[in-house]
Every structure is written in structure tokens, then in C-alpha cells.
Amino acid sequence: QVQLVESGGGLVQAGGSLRLSCVASGRAFSSYAMAWFRQAPGKEREFVASIIWNGDRTSYADSVKGRFTISRDNAKNTVALLMTSLKPEDTAAYYCAAQQSLYTGLLGTPDKYRHWGQGTQVTVSS
Numbered sequence: 001q002v003q004l005v006e007s008g009g010g011l012v013q014a015g016g017s018l019r020l021s022c023v024a025s026g027r028a029f030s031s032y033a034m035a036w037f038r039q040a041p042g043k044e045r046e047f048v049a050s051i052i053w054n055g056d057r058t059s060y061a062d063s064v065k066g067r068f069t070i071s072r073d074n075a076k077n078t079v080a081l082l083m084t085s086l087k088p089e090d091t092a093a094y095y096c097a098a099q100q101s102l103y104t105g106l107l108g109t110p111d112k113y114r115h116w117g118q119g120t121q122v123t124v125s126s
Helices: none
Strands: 002-008 009-013 018-025 032-040 044-051 059-060 068-073 076-083 093-101 120-125
Touching: 002 093, 018 032, 018 093, 018 120, 032 068, 032 076, 044 068, 044 076, 059 068
Parallel strands: 009 120
Antiparallel strands: 002 018, 018 076, 032 044, 032 093, 044 059, 068 076, 093 120
């Protein structure tokens, strides 16, 4: 069983940057696909970014492409999301997700992931 703990959220002005981190407990982290999703009040949870098990492929939602970067360190059981040029519409609770999979394609919907963190709030002021 994998447990995920996110950190790094907070309040930032538009145009600023934040770095979210997710630490995974349990074994075989390097065999997990990892992703970040976000959910704003009254909206459905949406895909933000994903990275395959060995870090060789990343995918991004169109709304964050060019501004956000996902990365992982399998030696430290961590995945990070660097968010730059933040906009008020990026305000949401951000969730780390994990699914044991060696698939090299995109896993871009919440139902593809079994394990979830508790979320960290990101608020971008205008």
C-alpha cells in the first residue's frame, strides 16, 4: 500500500512560483506512474501533469503546458511539481496520485489512479 503526502502549497501572487512535493511511503515506488490533479470549489477534479515510472515521459494539461514541470526522484520516493507564471485560475487543491504501472502512455483521468494524497491548497491572488 502506498501512502502519499503532499506539501508546498500556499498563497502566492499572480506571476509567482510554487514547488509542490509529494513523498511516497511503501515499496517499489519506481514501478508507479505518478500524477498531479487539482480541484477547485464546485468543479471536477482535473488532470494537471503526469510522469511515467522511469521519468522518461511527461504529460501536461494544455492549461499548464510551458508553465508547470513535473519531475521525480525514485531514489527519494518523491515527485515534484514546479509551477511558474501562476494565474488566479490555478487556484485549487492539488492532489498527488499514484498507480502501479509500467505503461508508457498517458494516464490522464482520476479513475486510472488508485492511491491519493490528502491534497495541498494553492491560492493565487490577482
